[in-house]
Amino acid sequence: MIADLHTHTTASDGVLTPRQLIGLAWNIGLKVIAITDHDTVSGLPEGLAAGKECGLEVIPGVELSTEWEDREIHILGYFIDWHHEILRSFLAQMRQDRWKRLSKMVARLRYLGYDISEEEVKEEARGEAVGRPHVADVLVKKGYFPDRKTAFLELLERGRKGYVPRRKVEPGEAVEVILKCGGVPVLAHPGFSRADGLIPHLVNLGLWGIEVYHPSHDQEAVERYLQMARRHNLLITGGSDFHSPQGEYQLGQCRVGPEEVEELRWAHRQIIKRKALTYNLTKDLY
Numbered sequence: 001m002i003a004d005l006h007t008h009t010t011a012s013d014g015v016l017t018p019r020q021l022i023g024l025a026w027n028i029g030l031k032v033i034a035i036t037d038h039d040t041v042s043g044l045p046e047g048l049a050a051g052k053e054c055g056l057e058v059i060p061g062v063e064l065s066t067e068w069e070d071r072e073i074h075i076l077g078y079f080i081d082w083h084h085e086i087l088r089s090f091l092a093q094m095r096q097d098r099w100k101r102l103s104k105m106v107a108r109l110r111y112l113g114y115d116i117s118e119e120e121v122k123e124e125a126r127g128e129a130v131g132r133p134h135v136a137d138v139l140v141k142k143g144y145f146p147d148r149k150t151a152f153l154e155l156l157e158r159g160r161k162g163y164v165p166r167r168k169v170e171p172g173e174a175v176e177v178i179l180k181c182g183g184v185p186v187l188a189h190p191g192f193s194r195a196d197g198l199i200p201h202l203v204n205l206g207l208w209g210i211e212v213y214h215p216s217h218d219q220e221a222v223e224r225y226l227q228m229a230r231r232h233n234l235l236i237t238g239g240s241d242f243h244s245p246q247g248e249y250q251l252g253q254c255r256v257g258p259e260e261v262e263e264l265r266w267a268h269r270q271i272i273k274r275k276a277l278t279y280n281l282t283k284d285l286y
């Protein structure tokens with residue numbers, strides 16, 4: 001098992017810079033790693049360069065946050081053309097939305113009696129996808145909670161007093177954006193998101209794979225998603241969802257083999273080919 005296909009850096013809510021992440025991946029003997037930051041691709045240039053330097057394959061990826069039936073659904077995009085204008089404007093919109101939501105969230109927390117400012121969260125976030133994890137970290141530093149997880153559990157999770165939603169993005173919209181940018185759309189941690197009912201719908205919209213191996217999936221969940229992958233003819237992926245060496249999940253904790261990586265690459269080529277085909281057809285029409 002050589003590949004960890006789900007990781008985060010300081011570009012979103014991870015604590016290692018892309019270069020540090022690649023260094024750690026190399027140290028633990030991974031051969032392939034996908035960088036899949038939440039709603040941003042700004043960690044990719046540094047990560048890809050670092051990978052080249054040490055001979056580790058870095059797959060450019062992203063993890064888009066969406067919503068379905070009051071649940072948080074994350075869609076991974078692999079081998080995505082991260083320069084693509086469609087992706088750029090989609091992410092710019094999300095970023096803007098995250099900043100607006102931060103103002104609301106800080107106001108709400110201050111009202112609830114927490115001493116916290118937008119400036120402090122901005123400093124904590126450093127990267128682009130500012131969100132609840134950064135708010136949680138500020139609250140932990142100030143001694144309100146022992147750790148990030150507790151801050152979520154008691155204050156920031158959906159249904160808690162400090163929760164402020166973001167603009168709703170449909171999972172199908174994320175799948176479409178990823179496909180348009182040549183990426184392979186994969187449903188992230190369906191067990192964690194309780195998203196089984198969504199899978200057939202997303203398959204119709206062009207989903208290519210599901211993340212079968214994730215630290216939140218027990219053996220039974222893994223079996224269930226392997227079956228679903230077979231039934232819907234989907235690719236199988238897996239990764240650790242690594243955020244921090246001090247966090248719950250460790251880098252390389254969930255891995256896949258070279259076959260899964262090759263299938264992902266093959267899917268990417270198919271998507272590109274189909275795209276070229278539609279482009280040519282459109283050209284013929286005009």
Ligand code: AMP
Binds near residue numbers: 038133148149152157
């Ligand atoms: P946001 O996109 O700002 O709403 O924050 C969502 C992110 O917060 C997720 O992608 C996770 O990285 C993190 N998160 C969500 N729930 C929890 C939790 N219970 N404990 C720790 N981190 C969480």
Ligand code: FE
Binds near residue numbers: 133243
């Ligand atoms: Fe995260």
Ligand code: FE
Binds near residue numbers: 063074188189
């Ligand atoms: Fe996720």
Ligand code: ZN
Binds near residue numbers: 008
């Ligand atoms: Zn993730």
